[in-house]
Amino acid sequence: MDQGTRDEVLGRLAEAVGSVTVAHPTRVAVDGPPAAGKTTLADELAVILRDQGRDVIRATIDDFLFPRAQRYPRGEFSAEGCYFDTHDYDALNRVLLDPLGPGGDRRFRHAVYDRTADSVLSPPTATAAADAVLVFDGVFLMRPELIDRWDLRIFVSTALEKTVDRAVIRERRTSSQAEIERRWRERYIPSQQLYFATVRPTDHADIVVHNDEPQRSIWETRRR
Secondary structure: OEEEEHHHHHHHHHHHHHOOOOOOOEEEEEEOOOOOOHHHHHHHHHHHHHHOOOOEEEEEHHHHEOOHHHHOOOOOOOHHHHHHOOEOHHHHHHHHHOOOOOOOOOEEOOOOEEOOOOEEOOOOOEEOOOOOEEEEEEOOOOOOOOHHHOOEEEEEEOOHHHHHHHHHHHHOOOOOHHHHHHHHHHHHHHHHHHHHHHHOHHHHOOEEEEOOOOOEEEEEEOOO
């Protein structure tokens, strides 16, 4: 393991992206628990890659949710529901990951769902450059439905208890502390524990970023 400043860690991630040699766009997964810091990391990585001249497609699992009426058959606080009923992996593969992969035509859509409006989206199809980079963040990205679709797999690791504190700070304008803590302790944290027990995501990662202290992250290269 190596510890570095934020800029050093981002630089090493950009180098890892640049080292991927595939004959289609490079599909990068940025996995990790809710509030681990993966969205921020993915945003910052995308900026660096664009500054290096890469064509970057930035997308997130939050735009591949099922509509709310379908997401909670087991209840709003169900950990199993979070893991099994939340995300439309078939659509994600069909409209984004497979078109950018081997044999794909590079014609993709970056979203199928608008979370704010709770409505289905059908944005125009775009065509990716052959050397484009997809930087995709989200939970559960190493699960069997997706694992073979990634060309580089990054896992952002943070102590689960720390994610509760971060969530309270992040969401206190829209939810009460009690509601946030209940959602994390009953739904999100147990769903991550289920994910770790069944999938062991860090075993599938190329790089693990230990993000308890984002400005002094620890970098770990894994050998799959």
